[in-house]
Amino acid sequence: MLLSVRIITPLFILLAGVQADLNTDNCKLISSSESEQNTLRLLEPLTNQEFIAKKQQPEPYSYIFQVCGDVGGLKNAGLVQKNEKDEKLVLIGNYNQTRAIKGSDWIMLIYEGGEKYDSHCSNEPRKAMIMISCSKSDKDNFSVVLEDNKKKVGCYYLFELDTKVLCPANSSETTQQTPSKLSGGSIFLIVVFSCLAVYLTGGFLYQRLVVGAKGVEQFPNYAFWSQIGNLSADGCDFVCRSRGNRAEPPTYRGVATEPLGEESEERDDHLLPM
Template identity: 25%
Template sequence: MSSLQRLPYVILFSLIFLTKFARCVPFSPTKQEVQVHERASKAKEEPFCSLYHPGTGEFYDLSPLSRSNLSTKGDYSVSGYDFEANFTLNLCKPVTSNLSNYTFAGDIPSAESIGGFFVDERKRMFSIGEASSEPYFRGKKLIMELENGSRCPTSDDLRMRSIISFSCNRDPYASSSISYVANVLDCVFFFEWKTIHACPTVKKEATLSPLSVFLIFCTVAFLAYFVGGCMYNRAIFNARGLRQIPNYELWHSMFSLIVDFSIIAFASFASCFNFRKPSGIRLGEGTANNLDDALIDDIDTNT
Protein backbone atom coordinates (compact mmCIF):
# COMPACT_ATOMS: atom_id res chain seq x y z
CA MET A 1 0.00 0.00 0.00
CA SER A 2 1.47 3.36 -1.04
CA SER A 3 1.74 6.45 1.11
CA LEU A 4 -1.20 8.08 -0.64
CA GLN A 5 -3.38 5.05 -0.03
CA ARG A 6 -2.50 5.04 3.66
CA LEU A 7 -3.16 8.76 4.07
CA PRO A 8 -6.95 8.43 4.74
CA TYR A 9 -6.27 5.89 7.48
CA VAL A 10 -3.68 8.16 9.08
CA ILE A 11 -6.15 11.06 9.02
CA LEU A 12 -8.82 8.84 10.56
CA PHE A 13 -6.57 7.76 13.40
CA SER A 14 -5.51 11.40 13.93
CA LEU A 15 -9.13 12.53 14.21
CA ILE A 16 -9.87 9.79 16.73
CA PHE A 17 -6.85 10.86 18.81
CA LEU A 18 -7.90 14.53 18.67
CA THR A 19 -11.42 13.59 19.79
CA LYS A 20 -10.05 11.72 22.81
CA PHE A 21 -7.65 14.56 23.58
CA ALA A 22 -10.35 17.23 23.30
CA ARG A 23 -12.31 15.61 26.12
CA CYS A 24 -9.41 16.33 28.46
CA VAL A 25 -8.99 19.98 27.40
CA PRO A 26 -11.42 22.51 28.91
CA PHE A 27 -12.93 24.90 26.38
CA SER A 28 -13.70 28.57 26.97
CA PRO A 29 -17.01 28.88 28.86
CA THR A 30 -19.83 31.10 27.68
CA LYS A 31 -20.63 34.45 29.28
CA GLN A 32 -23.54 32.95 31.21
CA GLU A 33 -21.32 30.16 32.56
CA VAL A 34 -18.73 32.71 33.64
CA GLN A 35 -21.35 34.71 35.52
CA VAL A 36 -22.70 31.61 37.25
CA HIS A 37 -19.18 30.61 38.26
CA GLU A 38 -18.45 34.10 39.60
CA ARG A 39 -21.61 34.13 41.65
CA ALA A 40 -20.87 30.67 43.02
CA SER A 41 -17.38 31.76 44.07
CA LYS A 42 -18.61 34.94 45.73
CA ALA A 43 -17.79 33.52 49.13
CA LYS A 44 -14.15 33.12 48.13
CA GLU A 45 -11.59 35.83 48.73
CA GLU A 46 -12.11 38.81 46.41
CA PRO A 47 -9.20 40.72 44.86
CA PHE A 48 -7.91 43.66 46.86
CA CYS A 49 -10.47 46.48 47.09
CA SER A 50 -12.57 45.14 44.23
CA LEU A 51 -15.62 42.98 43.69
CA TYR A 52 -18.06 41.45 41.24
CA HIS A 53 -21.59 42.72 40.96
CA PRO A 54 -23.80 39.99 42.49
CA GLY A 55 -26.46 40.41 39.79
CA THR A 56 -24.61 41.14 36.54
CA GLY A 57 -21.21 39.64 37.29
CA GLU A 58 -19.44 42.87 36.24
CA PHE A 59 -16.08 43.57 37.81
CA TYR A 60 -15.35 46.76 39.79
CA ASP A 61 -11.84 47.70 40.88
CA LEU A 62 -11.31 50.58 43.31
CA SER A 63 -7.70 49.78 44.15
CA PRO A 64 -6.25 52.48 41.79
CA LEU A 65 -7.81 55.10 44.08
CA SER A 66 -5.68 53.99 46.99
CA ARG A 67 -2.80 56.22 48.08
CA SER A 68 0.38 54.88 49.66
CA ASN A 69 3.30 56.37 51.53
CA LEU A 70 5.23 56.41 48.25
CA SER A 71 2.57 58.50 46.53
CA THR A 72 3.44 62.16 45.97
CA LYS A 73 -0.22 63.19 46.05
CA GLY A 74 -0.89 62.14 49.64
CA ASP A 75 -4.33 61.66 51.13
CA TYR A 76 -7.55 63.07 49.72
CA SER A 77 -8.64 66.40 51.17
CA VAL A 78 -12.41 67.03 51.28
CA SER A 79 -14.00 70.34 52.12
CA GLY A 80 -16.53 70.15 54.96
CA TYR A 81 -18.40 73.33 53.98
CA ASP A 82 -20.81 74.12 56.84
CA PHE A 83 -19.31 71.41 59.05
CA GLU A 84 -16.54 73.87 59.91
CA ALA A 85 -13.81 71.28 59.41
CA ASN A 86 -12.18 69.61 56.47
CA PHE A 87 -11.81 65.88 56.07
CA THR A 88 -8.79 63.80 55.16
CA LEU A 89 -9.47 60.42 53.58
CA ASN A 90 -7.72 57.50 51.97
CA LEU A 91 -9.30 54.55 50.25
CA CYS A 92 -8.59 50.88 50.84
CA LYS A 93 -5.60 51.72 53.05
CA PRO A 94 -4.95 53.81 56.18
CA VAL A 95 -4.18 57.48 55.74
CA THR A 96 -0.60 58.40 54.95
CA SER A 97 -0.58 61.74 56.80
CA ASN A 98 1.68 62.31 59.79
CA LEU A 99 -0.63 62.10 62.80
CA SER A 100 1.96 62.78 65.47
CA ASN A 101 1.17 66.51 65.47
CA TYR A 102 -2.43 65.97 66.55
CA THR A 103 -4.13 65.08 69.80
CA PHE A 104 -6.31 62.04 69.43
CA ALA A 105 -9.87 62.49 70.66
CA GLY A 106 -12.77 60.18 71.22
CA ASP A 107 -10.82 57.11 72.30
CA ILE A 108 -9.53 56.08 68.87
CA PRO A 109 -9.17 52.26 68.81
CA SER A 110 -6.14 52.10 66.52
CA ALA A 111 -4.18 55.05 65.17
CA GLU A 112 -2.42 52.86 62.59
CA SER A 113 -5.67 51.88 60.85
CA ILE A 114 -7.41 55.26 60.53
CA GLY A 115 -9.04 55.58 57.11
CA GLY A 116 -10.31 59.16 57.54
CA PHE A 117 -10.31 61.98 60.08
CA PHE A 118 -11.00 65.62 60.70
CA VAL A 119 -9.38 68.13 63.03
CA ASP A 120 -11.47 70.63 65.02
CA GLU A 121 -10.51 74.15 66.00
CA ARG A 122 -8.79 72.88 69.12
CA LYS A 123 -6.42 70.71 67.03
CA ARG A 124 -8.08 67.55 68.23
CA MET A 125 -8.22 64.77 65.69
CA PHE A 126 -11.34 62.63 65.37
CA SER A 127 -11.33 59.40 63.39
CA ILE A 128 -14.35 58.92 61.13
CA GLY A 129 -13.62 55.25 60.56
CA GLU A 130 -10.93 52.68 60.07
CA ALA A 131 -9.62 51.83 56.61
CA SER A 132 -11.59 49.23 54.69
CA SER A 133 -10.85 47.32 51.50
CA GLU A 134 -14.23 45.63 51.15
CA PRO A 135 -16.70 47.57 48.97
CA TYR A 136 -20.17 46.17 48.45
CA PHE A 137 -23.38 46.84 46.55
CA ARG A 138 -26.58 48.08 48.12
CA GLY A 139 -29.02 47.76 45.27
CA LYS A 140 -27.37 49.52 42.33
CA LYS A 141 -25.12 51.66 44.52
CA LEU A 142 -21.48 50.83 45.10
CA ILE A 143 -20.75 51.51 48.77
CA MET A 144 -17.81 51.43 51.13
CA GLU A 145 -18.08 51.92 54.90
CA LEU A 146 -15.40 53.07 57.32
CA GLU A 147 -16.36 51.91 60.80
CA ASN A 148 -15.05 51.93 64.35
CA GLY A 149 -13.88 55.55 64.53
CA SER A 150 -13.82 57.88 67.51
CA ARG A 151 -16.67 57.87 70.01
CA CYS A 152 -19.62 59.97 68.95
CA PRO A 153 -20.01 63.24 70.90
CA THR A 154 -23.71 62.53 71.51
CA SER A 155 -23.26 58.97 72.79
CA ASP A 156 -20.37 57.05 74.30
CA ASP A 157 -21.89 53.79 73.07
CA LEU A 158 -21.64 54.73 69.41
CA ARG A 159 -18.59 55.31 67.28
CA MET A 160 -18.13 57.52 64.23
CA ARG A 161 -18.44 55.95 60.83
CA SER A 162 -18.38 57.07 57.21
CA ILE A 163 -20.37 55.90 54.21
CA ILE A 164 -18.90 56.55 50.75
CA SER A 165 -21.16 56.22 47.73
CA PHE A 166 -19.39 55.77 44.37
CA SER A 167 -20.72 57.03 41.04
CA CYS A 168 -19.41 56.09 37.61
CA ASN A 169 -17.85 58.97 35.68
CA ARG A 170 -16.76 57.75 32.24
CA ASP A 171 -14.99 60.94 31.28
CA PRO A 172 -11.35 59.81 30.90
CA TYR A 173 -10.08 63.39 31.26
CA ALA A 174 -11.97 64.13 34.47
CA SER A 175 -10.16 63.52 37.74
CA SER A 176 -11.77 61.69 40.60
CA SER A 177 -13.77 64.00 42.83
CA ILE A 178 -15.01 63.28 46.32
CA SER A 179 -17.43 65.58 48.11
CA TYR A 180 -18.94 65.76 51.56
CA VAL A 181 -22.74 65.34 51.53
CA ALA A 182 -24.08 65.38 55.10
CA ASN A 183 -23.81 63.88 58.58
CA VAL A 184 -26.13 62.57 61.25
CA LEU A 185 -25.56 63.95 64.74
CA ASP A 186 -21.84 64.44 63.97
CA CYS A 187 -21.55 60.66 64.11
CA VAL A 188 -22.27 59.26 60.65
CA PHE A 189 -20.72 61.03 57.66
CA PHE A 190 -21.79 60.67 54.03
CA PHE A 191 -19.54 61.21 51.01
CA GLU A 192 -20.01 60.90 47.27
CA TRP A 193 -17.12 59.86 45.04
CA LYS A 194 -17.32 60.30 41.26
CA THR A 195 -14.64 58.38 39.42
CA ILE A 196 -14.03 56.28 36.33
CA HIS A 197 -12.88 53.46 38.62
CA ALA A 198 -16.46 53.04 39.80
CA CYS A 199 -17.41 51.91 36.28
CA PRO A 200 -17.58 48.21 35.46
CA THR A 201 -14.51 46.80 33.81
CA VAL A 202 -12.98 43.49 32.81
CA LYS A 203 -10.73 41.74 35.28
CA LYS A 204 -7.20 41.36 33.97
CA GLU A 205 -6.24 37.72 33.73
CA ALA A 206 -3.40 35.85 32.14
CA THR A 207 -4.30 34.98 28.54
CA LEU A 208 -2.47 33.20 25.78
CA SER A 209 -1.20 35.21 22.83
CA PRO A 210 -2.31 34.26 19.28
CA LEU A 211 1.19 32.92 18.58
CA SER A 212 1.01 30.66 21.65
CA VAL A 213 -2.39 29.33 20.59
CA PHE A 214 -1.07 28.64 17.09
CA LEU A 215 2.00 26.82 18.43
CA ILE A 216 -0.14 24.73 20.78
CA PHE A 217 -2.46 23.82 17.91
CA CYS A 218 0.47 22.83 15.68
CA THR A 219 1.99 20.75 18.48
CA VAL A 220 -1.26 18.90 19.13
CA ALA A 221 -1.78 18.30 15.40
CA PHE A 222 1.75 16.95 15.00
CA LEU A 223 1.39 14.66 18.01
CA ALA A 224 -1.92 13.39 16.68
CA TYR A 225 -0.37 12.73 13.27
CA PHE A 226 2.75 11.08 14.66
CA VAL A 227 1.13 8.96 17.38
CA GLY A 228 -1.86 8.04 15.24
CA GLY A 229 0.38 7.08 12.31
CA CYS A 230 2.68 4.98 14.48
CA MET A 231 -0.26 3.15 16.04
CA TYR A 232 -1.78 2.51 12.61
CA ASN A 233 1.46 1.20 11.05
CA ARG A 234 2.16 -0.97 14.06
CA ALA A 235 -1.34 -2.43 14.25
CA ILE A 236 -2.15 -2.84 10.54
CA PHE A 237 1.23 -3.43 8.92
CA ASN A 238 3.02 -4.93 11.94
CA ALA A 239 5.77 -2.33 11.44
CA ARG A 240 8.63 -2.08 13.90
CA GLY A 241 11.42 0.39 14.55
CA LEU A 242 11.59 3.46 12.34
CA ARG A 243 9.17 1.88 9.92
CA GLN A 244 6.39 2.74 12.34
CA ILE A 245 6.77 6.44 11.51
CA PRO A 246 3.93 7.56 9.21
CA ASN A 247 5.08 8.18 5.63
CA TYR A 248 8.52 6.87 6.52
CA GLU A 249 9.70 6.85 2.88
CA LEU A 250 8.76 10.51 2.46
CA TRP A 251 10.56 11.63 5.62
CA HIS A 252 13.58 9.46 4.79
CA SER A 253 13.80 11.00 1.32
CA MET A 254 13.51 14.50 2.76
CA PHE A 255 16.24 13.73 5.29
CA SER A 256 18.51 12.36 2.57
CA LEU A 257 17.84 15.43 0.45
CA ILE A 258 18.77 17.71 3.36
CA VAL A 259 21.98 15.72 3.93
CA ASP A 260 22.90 15.97 0.24
CA PHE A 261 22.29 19.69 0.18
CA SER A 262 24.39 20.06 3.33
CA ILE A 263 27.31 18.18 1.73
CA ILE A 264 27.06 20.27 -1.44
CA ALA A 265 26.90 23.47 0.58
CA PHE A 266 29.91 22.45 2.68
CA ALA A 267 31.88 21.49 -0.43
CA SER A 268 31.05 24.80 -2.07
CA PHE A 269 32.05 26.63 1.06
CA ALA A 270 35.35 24.71 1.30
CA SER A 271 36.16 25.39 -2.36
CA CYS A 272 36.04 29.11 -1.69
CA PHE A 273 39.19 28.75 0.43
CA ASN A 274 41.13 26.78 -2.24
CA PHE A 275 42.36 24.03 0.02
CA ARG A 276 45.51 22.34 -1.45
CA LYS A 277 47.40 19.15 -0.60
CA PRO A 278 50.88 19.44 0.97
CA SER A 279 53.58 19.52 -1.69
CA GLY A 280 55.57 16.67 -0.15
CA ILE A 281 52.71 14.18 -0.11
CA ARG A 282 50.86 12.68 -3.05
CA LEU A 283 47.94 10.73 -1.75
CA GLY A 284 47.41 7.43 -3.52
CA GLU A 285 50.26 7.85 -6.03
CA GLY A 286 52.59 5.24 -4.53
CA THR A 287 49.80 2.72 -4.17
CA ALA A 288 48.79 3.14 -7.82
CA ASN A 289 52.42 2.64 -9.06
CA ASN A 290 52.86 -0.53 -6.99
CA LEU A 291 49.59 -1.90 -8.38
CA ASP A 292 50.76 -1.25 -11.98
CA ASP A 293 54.09 -3.00 -11.37
CA ALA A 294 52.34 -6.04 -9.90
CA LEU A 295 50.06 -6.34 -12.94
CA ILE A 296 53.01 -6.10 -15.33
CA ASP A 297 54.85 -8.88 -13.43
CA ASP A 298 51.79 -11.11 -13.62
CA ILE A 299 51.55 -10.60 -17.37
CA ASP A 300 55.24 -11.43 -17.85
CA THR A 301 54.93 -14.55 -15.76
CA ASN A 302 51.92 -15.79 -17.71
CA THR A 303 53.66 -15.24 -21.02
Protein backbone atom coordinates (compact mmCIF):
# COMPACT_ATOMS: atom_id res chain seq x y z
CA MET A 1 0.00 0.00 0.00
CA LEU A 2 2.80 2.38 0.94
CA LEU A 3 4.59 1.61 -2.33
CA SER A 4 1.48 2.43 -4.31
CA VAL A 5 1.17 5.80 -2.57
CA ARG A 6 4.81 6.59 -3.31
CA ILE A 7 4.24 5.83 -7.00
CA ILE A 8 0.92 7.61 -7.38
CA THR A 9 1.95 10.82 -5.57
CA PRO A 10 4.70 11.85 -8.05
CA LEU A 11 2.41 11.03 -10.95
CA PHE A 12 -0.32 13.20 -9.49
CA ILE A 13 2.13 16.08 -9.00
CA LEU A 14 3.38 15.66 -12.57
CA LEU A 15 -0.15 15.68 -14.01
CA ALA A 16 -1.02 18.73 -11.93
CA GLY A 17 2.04 20.51 -13.31
CA VAL A 18 1.04 19.65 -16.90
CA GLN A 19 -2.50 20.86 -16.21
CA ALA A 20 -1.08 24.14 -14.88
CA ASP A 21 0.90 24.64 -18.07
CA LEU A 22 -2.27 24.29 -20.14
CA ASN A 23 -3.97 27.38 -18.72
CA THR A 24 -3.38 31.13 -18.96
CA ASP A 25 -2.81 31.78 -15.27
CA ASN A 26 0.87 32.40 -16.05
CA CYS A 27 -0.10 35.73 -17.64
CA LYS A 28 -0.17 38.59 -15.16
CA LEU A 29 -2.70 41.25 -16.05
CA ILE A 30 -1.79 44.88 -15.48
CA SER A 31 -5.35 45.79 -14.50
CA SER A 32 -6.27 42.45 -12.85
CA SER A 33 -9.85 42.75 -14.05
CA GLU A 34 -12.19 39.76 -14.13
CA SER A 35 -13.33 40.51 -17.68
CA GLU A 36 -9.75 40.40 -18.97
CA GLN A 37 -9.14 37.19 -17.06
CA ASN A 38 -12.16 35.63 -18.76
CA THR A 39 -10.84 36.87 -22.09
CA LEU A 40 -7.52 35.15 -21.50
CA ARG A 41 -9.26 31.86 -20.74
CA LEU A 42 -10.60 31.83 -24.29
CA LEU A 43 -7.00 31.44 -25.45
CA GLU A 44 -6.41 28.22 -23.48
CA PRO A 45 -6.25 26.04 -26.66
CA LEU A 46 -3.34 28.17 -27.92
CA THR A 47 -1.10 27.71 -24.88
CA ASN A 48 2.08 25.58 -25.06
CA GLN A 49 2.46 26.41 -28.77
CA GLU A 50 5.08 28.51 -30.53
CA PHE A 51 4.08 30.75 -33.42
CA ILE A 52 6.84 32.01 -35.70
CA ALA A 53 6.75 34.82 -38.26
CA LYS A 54 9.65 35.93 -40.48
CA LYS A 55 10.56 39.34 -41.84
CA GLN A 56 13.39 39.99 -44.30
CA GLN A 57 13.53 43.80 -44.36
CA PRO A 58 15.52 45.73 -43.30
CA GLU A 59 17.28 42.67 -41.82
CA PRO A 60 16.23 39.03 -41.62
CA TYR A 61 14.36 38.57 -38.35
CA SER A 62 12.17 35.89 -36.84
CA TYR A 63 9.47 36.71 -34.29
CA ILE A 64 8.48 33.97 -31.86
CA PHE A 65 5.27 34.19 -29.84
CA GLN A 66 3.64 32.14 -27.10
CA VAL A 67 0.42 32.62 -25.17
CA CYS A 68 1.45 32.99 -21.52
CA GLY A 69 4.60 30.91 -21.99
CA ASP A 70 8.39 31.41 -22.01
CA VAL A 71 9.98 31.87 -25.43
CA GLY A 72 13.63 31.08 -26.17
CA GLY A 73 14.38 30.19 -22.56
CA LEU A 74 13.80 33.78 -21.44
CA LYS A 75 11.87 34.17 -18.21
CA ASN A 76 8.43 35.81 -18.73
CA ALA A 77 9.19 36.38 -22.41
CA GLY A 78 5.93 36.19 -24.36
CA LEU A 79 7.30 37.49 -27.69
CA VAL A 80 10.92 37.87 -28.83
CA GLN A 81 12.76 39.04 -31.94
CA LYS A 82 15.51 36.77 -33.22
CA ASN A 83 18.24 38.02 -35.54
CA GLU A 84 18.79 35.32 -38.18
CA LYS A 85 22.45 36.31 -38.62
CA ASP A 86 23.78 36.16 -35.07
CA GLU A 87 20.69 34.57 -33.42
CA LYS A 88 20.53 37.42 -30.90
CA LEU A 89 17.24 37.57 -29.01
CA VAL A 90 15.49 40.86 -28.22
CA LEU A 91 12.59 40.82 -25.76
CA ILE A 92 9.57 42.52 -27.33
CA GLY A 93 6.97 41.85 -24.63
CA ASN A 94 6.55 40.20 -21.23
CA TYR A 95 3.50 38.10 -20.45
CA ASN A 96 3.70 39.22 -16.81
CA GLN A 97 2.57 42.65 -18.07
CA THR A 98 -0.46 41.69 -20.12
CA ARG A 99 -3.61 43.39 -21.35
CA ALA A 100 -6.49 41.57 -23.10
CA ILE A 101 -9.26 43.26 -25.09
CA LYS A 102 -12.13 41.18 -26.48
CA GLY A 103 -14.34 41.75 -29.53
CA SER A 104 -17.04 39.67 -31.21
CA ASP A 105 -14.61 37.25 -32.86
CA TRP A 106 -11.19 38.68 -31.98
CA ILE A 107 -8.92 39.35 -29.03
CA MET A 108 -6.20 41.98 -28.82
CA LEU A 109 -3.41 40.59 -26.62
CA ILE A 110 -0.85 43.18 -25.49
CA TYR A 111 2.53 42.34 -23.97
CA GLU A 112 4.37 45.27 -22.41
CA GLY A 113 7.69 45.63 -20.57
CA GLY A 114 10.07 44.61 -23.37
CA GLU A 115 13.67 45.75 -23.79
CA LYS A 116 14.09 49.50 -24.10
CA TYR A 117 14.80 51.10 -27.48
CA ASP A 118 18.39 52.21 -27.94
CA SER A 119 18.09 55.67 -29.51
CA HIS A 120 14.49 56.28 -30.57
CA CYS A 121 10.99 56.20 -29.06
CA SER A 122 12.44 58.09 -26.06
CA ASN A 123 14.13 54.86 -24.90
CA GLU A 124 10.78 53.48 -23.74
CA PRO A 125 10.25 49.72 -23.32
CA ARG A 126 9.13 47.76 -26.37
CA LYS A 127 5.53 46.60 -26.61
CA ALA A 128 3.89 43.83 -28.65
CA MET A 129 0.26 43.92 -29.82
CA ILE A 130 -1.12 40.64 -31.19
CA MET A 131 -4.48 40.73 -32.96
CA ILE A 132 -5.91 37.22 -32.65
CA SER A 133 -8.84 36.77 -35.06
CA CYS A 134 -11.27 34.09 -36.18
CA SER A 135 -10.24 32.14 -39.28
CA LYS A 136 -11.99 29.16 -40.91
CA SER A 137 -8.66 27.65 -41.92
CA ASP A 138 -7.50 24.57 -40.03
CA LYS A 139 -3.97 25.98 -39.92
CA ASP A 140 -3.04 28.90 -37.65
CA ASN A 141 -1.28 31.78 -39.40
CA PHE A 142 1.03 34.17 -37.50
CA SER A 143 2.39 37.22 -39.35
CA VAL A 144 4.13 40.57 -38.80
CA VAL A 145 2.10 43.66 -39.66
CA LEU A 146 4.41 46.54 -38.72
CA GLU A 147 6.84 48.06 -36.24
CA ASP A 148 5.69 51.58 -35.43
CA ASN A 149 8.86 53.21 -34.11
CA LYS A 150 8.88 56.53 -35.98
CA LYS A 151 7.54 58.62 -33.09
CA LYS A 152 8.71 59.80 -29.71
CA VAL A 153 6.33 57.80 -27.51
CA GLY A 154 3.79 55.00 -27.91
CA CYS A 155 5.88 52.78 -30.22
CA TYR A 156 4.75 49.19 -30.69
CA TYR A 157 5.03 46.02 -32.77
CA LEU A 158 1.82 44.77 -34.37
CA PHE A 159 1.19 41.10 -35.23
CA GLU A 160 -1.74 39.04 -36.50
CA LEU A 161 -2.70 35.50 -35.55
CA ASP A 162 -5.54 33.89 -37.51
CA THR A 163 -7.02 30.86 -35.77
CA LYS A 164 -10.29 28.96 -35.66
CA VAL A 165 -10.15 28.88 -31.85
CA LEU A 166 -12.03 32.20 -31.63
CA CYS A 167 -14.68 31.35 -34.22
CA PRO A 168 -18.23 31.02 -32.78
CA ALA A 169 -19.31 27.40 -32.48
CA ASN A 170 -21.40 26.09 -35.40
CA SER A 171 -21.46 29.57 -36.99
CA SER A 172 -21.65 28.12 -40.51
CA GLU A 173 -24.50 25.75 -39.62
CA THR A 174 -26.42 28.57 -37.96
CA THR A 175 -26.05 30.71 -41.05
CA GLN A 176 -27.29 27.95 -43.33
CA GLN A 177 -30.31 27.16 -41.14
CA THR A 178 -31.43 30.77 -40.64
CA PRO A 179 -34.83 31.09 -42.34
CA SER A 180 -35.81 34.00 -44.53
CA LYS A 181 -37.32 36.88 -42.56
CA LEU A 182 -39.64 37.92 -45.42
CA SER A 183 -43.23 36.75 -45.01
CA GLY A 184 -45.59 35.84 -47.84
CA GLY A 185 -47.39 39.17 -47.51
CA SER A 186 -44.12 41.10 -47.76
CA ILE A 187 -43.14 39.22 -50.91
CA PHE A 188 -46.58 39.91 -52.42
CA LEU A 189 -46.28 43.64 -51.71
CA ILE A 190 -42.80 43.75 -53.22
CA VAL A 191 -44.10 42.11 -56.40
CA VAL A 192 -47.10 44.50 -56.56
CA PHE A 193 -45.00 47.63 -56.10
CA SER A 194 -42.44 46.37 -58.61
CA CYS A 195 -45.17 45.85 -61.22
CA LEU A 196 -46.62 49.28 -60.41
CA ALA A 197 -43.23 50.91 -60.88
CA VAL A 198 -42.78 49.19 -64.26
CA TYR A 199 -46.31 50.24 -65.31
CA LEU A 200 -45.79 53.89 -64.39
CA THR A 201 -42.31 54.15 -65.89
CA GLY A 202 -43.18 52.34 -69.12
CA GLY A 203 -46.47 54.21 -69.54
CA PHE A 204 -44.86 57.58 -68.98
CA LEU A 205 -42.14 56.90 -71.54
CA TYR A 206 -44.71 55.65 -74.08
CA GLN A 207 -46.99 58.67 -73.64
CA ARG A 208 -44.13 61.12 -73.88
CA LEU A 209 -41.98 59.60 -76.62
CA VAL A 210 -44.54 57.80 -78.82
CA VAL A 211 -47.81 59.67 -78.33
CA GLY A 212 -46.14 63.01 -77.71
CA ALA A 213 -48.24 63.88 -74.67
CA LYS A 214 -47.40 66.84 -72.45
CA GLY A 215 -48.12 67.72 -68.84
CA VAL A 216 -50.41 65.43 -66.83
CA GLU A 217 -51.45 63.64 -70.01
CA GLN A 218 -48.10 61.84 -69.85
CA PHE A 219 -49.54 59.81 -66.98
CA PRO A 220 -50.58 56.40 -68.37
CA ASN A 221 -54.38 55.98 -68.76
CA TYR A 222 -54.92 59.48 -67.43
CA ALA A 223 -58.59 59.59 -68.51
CA PHE A 224 -59.39 56.45 -66.53
CA TRP A 225 -57.51 57.46 -63.38
CA SER A 226 -59.02 60.97 -63.41
CA GLN A 227 -62.49 59.38 -63.20
CA ILE A 228 -61.57 56.80 -60.57
CA GLY A 229 -63.23 58.87 -57.82
CA ASN A 230 -66.55 59.13 -59.65
CA LEU A 231 -66.48 55.47 -60.62
CA SER A 232 -65.84 54.49 -57.02
CA ALA A 233 -68.75 56.61 -55.83
CA ASP A 234 -71.07 55.06 -58.43
CA GLY A 235 -70.01 51.58 -57.42
CA CYS A 236 -70.59 52.36 -53.74
CA ASP A 237 -74.01 53.82 -54.57
CA PHE A 238 -74.96 50.76 -56.56
CA VAL A 239 -73.81 48.26 -53.92
CA CYS A 240 -74.70 49.99 -50.68
CA ARG A 241 -77.99 51.73 -51.45
CA SER A 242 -81.27 49.80 -51.85
CA ARG A 243 -83.47 50.82 -54.78
CA GLY A 244 -86.52 48.63 -53.81
CA ASN A 245 -87.61 50.84 -50.88
CA ARG A 246 -87.83 54.09 -52.74
CA ALA A 247 -91.30 55.76 -52.61
CA GLU A 248 -93.33 55.55 -55.81
CA PRO A 249 -95.89 58.13 -56.80
CA PRO A 250 -99.44 57.10 -55.65
CA THR A 251 -101.85 55.88 -58.30
CA TYR A 252 -105.66 55.39 -58.39
CA ARG A 253 -107.03 52.64 -60.53
CA GLY A 254 -104.00 52.71 -62.71
CA VAL A 255 -104.22 56.42 -63.36
CA ALA A 256 -101.25 58.37 -62.22
CA THR A 257 -102.02 61.25 -59.96
CA GLU A 258 -101.22 64.58 -61.50
CA PRO A 259 -101.26 67.89 -59.78
CA LEU A 260 -104.65 69.58 -60.00
CA GLY A 261 -104.70 72.86 -61.73
CA GLU A 262 -107.26 75.25 -62.99
CA GLU A 263 -109.78 73.96 -65.48
CA SER A 264 -108.98 74.66 -68.99
CA GLU A 265 -110.71 77.67 -70.43
CA GLU A 266 -111.57 75.63 -73.46
CA ARG A 267 -115.23 74.58 -73.41
CA ASP A 268 -116.90 71.73 -75.21
CA ASP A 269 -120.28 73.43 -75.75
CA HIS A 270 -119.99 72.93 -79.47
CA LEU A 271 -120.27 69.20 -78.95
CA LEU A 272 -123.82 69.46 -77.53
CA PRO A 273 -126.75 69.05 -80.00
CA MET A 274 -128.27 72.26 -81.10
